[in-house]
Amino acid sequence: MKNKILGVLLLVAMGVAKVPLEDRVAATLKAADLRDAPIPLSLQEAMGQMAFTAALGGLRSLVASITYLRAYVAFEDRDWGRVDSLMTLTTRMQPREAMYWDEAAWHMAYNAATSTQQREDLRAAIRNKDFRDYVLRGLKIVQEGLVYNPNNPKLLVREAEIYRDRLKDPRPAAEAFLLAAKNGAKPFYERMGAYELVKLGEPPDLQQAYEILKRHYDKGFRYPSVLRDLDILERKLNIPVGQRVGQPLPPSPQPRRK
Amino acid sequence: MDAPSPSASPTPAVTVENLTKVFKSGFTKKPLLAVKQLSFEVKAGEVYGLIGPNGCGKSTTMKVMLGLLKATQGRATIFGRDSEEVASRQDVGFLPENPYFYKHLSGRETLNFYGRLCGLRGAELKDRTEAMLELTGLTHAAERRVGGYSKGMLQRVGLGQALIHEPRLLILDEPTAGVDPVGSRRIRDLILELKQRGITIVVTSHLLEQMQEVCDRVGIMSNGRMVSEGKLEELISVENQTELILQDAPPELLAKIRALVQEAGGKSQVVSEGKPRTTLEKLFLQSTTQTGDGE
Amino acid sequence: MSSASTRSAYTSFSPGRIWTMATHTVTQLIRMRILVFMGIISMVIVIAAFAFPAVSPEQQLKLLKDWTFGALQVFFVIIAIAATGLLIPRDLEDRTLYTTLSKPVPRYEYLIGKLLGVMLLLGSGLLLMDLVFSLMLYVKQSLIISSQIAALEKEQAATPENIAFIKDLNSRFGLTYSLHGAVWAIFLKASVVAAVSLLISCFASSTLFTILVGIAFVIAGQGQALLREWFLDKMSGFWQKFLSGAIAVFCPDLTLFDIAEPAIRGEIIPLGVLTEVTGIALLYIVGYTSVAYLFFVEKEL
Ligand SMILES: Nc1ncnc2c1ncn2[C@@H]1O[C@H](COP(=O)(O)OP(=O)(O)O)[C@@H](O)[C@H]1O
Ligand SMILES: [Mg+2]
Numbered sequence: 025m026k027n028k029i030l031g032v033l034l035l036v037a038m039g040v041a042k043v044p045l046e047d048r049v050a051a052t053l054k055a056a057d058l059r060d061a062p063i064p065l066s067l068q069e070a071m072g073q074m075a076f077t078a079a080l081g082g083l084r085s086l087v088a089s090i091t092y093l094r095a096y097v098a099f100e101d102r103d104w105g106r107v108d109s110l111m112t113l114t115t116r117m118q119p120r121e122a123m124y125w126d127e128a129a130w131h132m133a134y135n136a137a138t139s140t141q142q143r144e145d146l147r148a149a150i151r152n153k154d155f156r157d158y159v160l161r162g163l164k165i166v167q168e169g170l171v172y173n174p175n176n177p178k179l180l181v182r183e184a185e186i187y188r189d190r191l192k193d194p195r196p197a198a199e200a201f202l203l204a205a206k207n208g209a210k211p212f213y214e215r216m217g218a219y220e221l222v223k224l225g226e227p228p229d230l231q232q233a234y235e236i237l238k239r240h241y242d243k244g245f246r247y248p249s250v251l252r253d254l255d256i257l258e259r260k261l262n263i264p265v266g267q268r269v270g271q272p273l274p275p276s277p278q279p280r281r282k
Numbered sequence: 283m284d285a286p287s288p289s290a291s292p293t294p295a296v297t298v299e300n301l302t303k304v305f306k307s308g309f310t311k312k313p314l315l316a317v318k319q320l321s322f323e324v325k326a327g328e329v330y331g332l333i334g335p336n337g338c339g340k341s342t343t344m345k346v347m348l349g350l351l352k353a354t355q356g357r358a359t360i361f362g363r364d365s366e367e368v369a370s371r372q373d374v375g376f377l378p379e380n381p382y383f384y385k386h387l388s389g390r391e392t393l394n395f396y397g398r399l400c401g402l403r404g405a406e407l408k409d410r411t412e413a414m415l416e417l418t419g420l421t422h423a424a425e426r427r428v429g430g431y432s433k434g435m436l437q438r439v440g441l442g443q444a445l446i447h448e449p450r451l452l453i454l455d456e457p458t459a460g461v462d463p464v465g466s467r468r469i470r471d472l473i474l475e476l477k478q479r480g481i482t483i484v485v486t487s488h489l490l491e492q493m494q495e496v497c498d499r500v501g502i503m504s505n506g507r508m509v510s511e512g513k514l515e516e517l518i519s520v521e522n523q524t525e526l527i528l529q530d531a532p533p534e535l536l537a538k539i540r541a542l543v544q545e546a547g548g549k550s551q552v553v554s555e556g557k558p559r560t561t562l563e564k565l566f567l568q569s570t571t572q573t574g575d576g577e
Numbered sequence: 578m579s580s581a582s583t584r585s586a587y588t589s590f591s592p593g594r595i596w597t598m599a600t601h602t603v604t605q606l607i608r609m610r611i612l613v614f615m616g617i618i619s620m621v622i623v624i625a626a627f628a629f630p631a632v633s634p635e636q637q638l639k640l641l642k643d644w645t646f647g648a649l650q651v652f653f654v655i656i657a658i659a660a661t662g663l664l665i666p667r668d669l670e671d672r673t674l675y676t677t678l679s680k681p682v683p684r685y686e687y688l689i690g691k692l693l694g695v696m697l698l699l700g701s702g703l704l705l706m707d708l709v710f711s712l713m714l715y716v717k718q719s720l721i722i723s724s725q726i727a728a729l730e731k732e733q734a735a736t737p738e739n740i741a742f743i744k745d746l747n748s749r750f751g752l753t754y755s756l757h758g759a760v761w762a763i764f765l766k767a768s769v770v771a772a773v774s775l776l777i778s779c780f781a782s783s784t785l786f787t788i789l790v791g792i793a794f795v796i797a798g799q800g801q802a803l804l805r806e807w808f809l810d811k812m813s814g815f816w817q818k819f820l821s822g823a824i825a826v827f828c829p830d831l832t833l834f835d836i837a838e839p840a841i842r843g844e845i846i847p848l849g850v851l852t853e854v855t856g857i858a859l860l861y862i863v864g865y866t867s868v869a870y871l872f873f874v875e876k877e878l
Binding site: 352372383391398403 | 586587589591593594597598601604605608609671672673675676677678679680681682683875877878
Binding site for chain 1: 633635639643644646647650738742795826827829831834836837838839841842844847853857860864868874875
């Protein structure tokens with residue numbers, strides 16, 4: 025009996041002593057950016073009890089990968105509402121996973137938007153409105169993703185592309201491209217930003233674009249599109265002829281995607 | 283492991299002093315008095331039989347002797363060491379009632395495992411394991427999983443593991459229960475052989491006649507108490523009678539004997555006369571040729 | 578009795594005996610077909626590696642990692658609970674404990690041996706699974722890199738810069754040391770769960786009870802941080818506080834071992850973090866095992 029009492033006492037003593045130590049380890053994990061915010065309890069209903077419990081049980085990424093795959097099936101069925109709600113669940117479950125935000129935005133701004141645009145059964149006005157709604161939904165998703173993953177290059181590129189390709193809005197597109205390049209995206213995206221700046225046409229933008237493209241030119245990126253925009257910029261910025269390197273596109277341009 | 287010298291050793295092999303064991307179990311927590319104020323002593327080299335009906339507290343007493351149960355009151359010692367000390371178990375081999383082993387191990391692995399627990403290693407471990415397989419007649423089944431062994435074979439594995447570390451004291455709980463007469467005979471022969479080698483043995487049984495040929499002393503328990511204790515002959519011999527068994531005696535000779543008894547007068551008289559019957563056990567032993575499981 | 582004995586004399590603590598108990602436990606568990614679990618996990622890994630060719634390459638890598646770690650997490654915690662629950666209660670039910678403890682084996686050695694055996698099994702199982710997983714991930718990653726480079730070449734964009742970028746990206750999302758760190762953390766978690774189950778099995782006497790209570794502990798331990806916040810913030814009732822306090826005191830905080838998610842994401846897990854996590858796991862294991870001993874030493878067999 026004595027040992028049992030001792031056992032209970034030890035258990036309690038250890039329990040009390042361990043709490044500050046646990047807090048310490050938790051703080052270390054947090055400091056190393058290895059701890060995610062708890063799953064919002066509001067997800068419980070949307071996820072179902074099983075999945076919610078599993079997610080609480082340290083299986084978040086597994087549960088998220090399953091909702092992700094379900095979204096993918098819905099995508100193949102072109103069920104856009106379902107894609108949106110399942111991807112929302114996925115991103116809520118793992119908000120730090122930029123890939124999910126990126127793909128969710130892409131589904132909305134590209135796949136859903138384009139597929140409505142192609143629907144013959146809708147009137148043009150409605151088609152256009154739906155198109156825009158989906159694009160804006162995609163934009164909203166990627167921007168929300170950026171709140172959880174500040175300056176994430178992947179998400180910034182997605183945002184820039186939505187502005188450029190879907191909303192035809194060069195300024196935010198340029199800003200997002202340049203920010204992405206600054207945060208580790210491929211150097212290629214810096215040039216994309218420059219191309220958008222060229223479209224804007226204001227002198228400071230042109231100056232910035234020129235600096236970027238010239239720098240890339242000097243590093244050896246002498247693609248036709250670089251040369252073409254340098255040619256435009258050099259003329260608009262009155263660069264002395266001796267320093268000009270740009271040249272207009274050749275008559276039959278190379279087919280190059282993107 | 284000193285050479286045994288039964289009578290020279292002053293410390294008794296086992297002492298049980300005023301042992302009382304109360305079980306509190308079940309939801310009602312009604313206390314159950316399993317052993318009451320039990321005391322006895324086993325000298326080194328002795329074979330001591332603890333007999334009594336089922337449920338009288340024999341196994342409980344043994345478990346206290348092995349530290350498996352804590353005494354509520356009183357204590358037990360093994361070669362002078364308190365039975366609660368783990369070290370006291372170095373000198374003891376125990377065969378539990380209906381022994382059961384890890385069924386996924388083979389007979390050899392089982393003996394090997396217990397040998398290791400007793401500190402045996404290397405060549406000695408191997409030798410002892412093989413010796414025990416030999417002794418218990420399990421060599422042929424050594425590779426088979428214990429899960430497939432018959433009751434008799436389990437009993438023999440039990441004996442093997444109890445003896446593997448050459449203990450000075452062997453505690454056997456109902457070693458012959460549920461074993462066929464051949465196996466039972468063998469176990470009794472083994473007990474006698476071990477006794478010759480100077481090993482102290484404490485054995486329980488509820489079958490009295492099986493014990494009488496091996497035990498030096500017996501204690502009879504009932505309801506957790508010792509009711510009678512002493513040398514076997516003292517306990518069972520009918521002091522004022524003598525048995526005489528003759529072979530091929532013609533009737534005339536028998537008549538002469540009767541006449542002699544009458545002539546002698548006094549209180550002597552013939553109490554009974556007849557043909558001795560062989561016991562069923564002897565008959566069984568003579569007529570069966572199988573010497574054990576699977577052989 | 579004549580053989581001159583070379584055996585070691587009895588000491589009150591013998592690593593040799595503990596090792597005997599531990600290896601015996603491993604044999605026992607392996608022969609109980611616990612390795613079937615390893616087969617199932619390997620299957621999950623292989624399926625996850627090749628099952629979803631339609632999604633993007635990065636997602637394919639992520640899925641492989643998600644499913645592997647999900648399977649490891651679930652199965653190894655189950656193995657820890659089930660294995661431990663099958664050991665002591667089974668020894669009691671089958672009375673094999675009598676023969677073991679009637680040998681000169683202190684009860685703490687018996688307990689430590691059992692736990693060590695379970696941990697050995699968990700450790701070697703995880704090592705094996707880590708190998709299978711690493712191999713699959715490496716193969717997958719190489720396939721993806723080569724197909725991406727092929728695509729670049731088709732677009733005539735296979736500049737050294739782009740190729741380096743792809744390789745860099747894939748190495749971040751592919752096999753990293755942090756992933757092995759996450760496997761280590763699963764080992765720690767499963768070992769802590771085994772220690773808790775050991776404690777439970779010392780006052781329970783049935784396998785089923787041990788397993789059920791073990792699962793309850795895992796759930797509470799997993800949700801501990803959340804439950805604590807939840808109860809303390811939202812409710813002020815005495816009982817809720819009492820309950821959450823009790824959970825905090827009696828349960829290990831198993832969420833401290835959940836570092837697979839950031840590792841999958843490509844986050845680096847510093848050695849210092851792993852050391853701290855290992856430290857707290859040791860504290861749990863030693864603590865719960867000591868309590869288990871205090872209960873077990875009085876157990877009537
Ligand atoms: N672990 C236990 N818990 C409760 N009662 C027990 C326990 N072990 C034995 N008993 C009881 O103690 C008494 C003596 O049992 P036991 O020593 O096994 O008898 P024996 O071996 O002489 O047949 C019995 O009434 C039995 O029911
Ligand atoms: Mg009995």
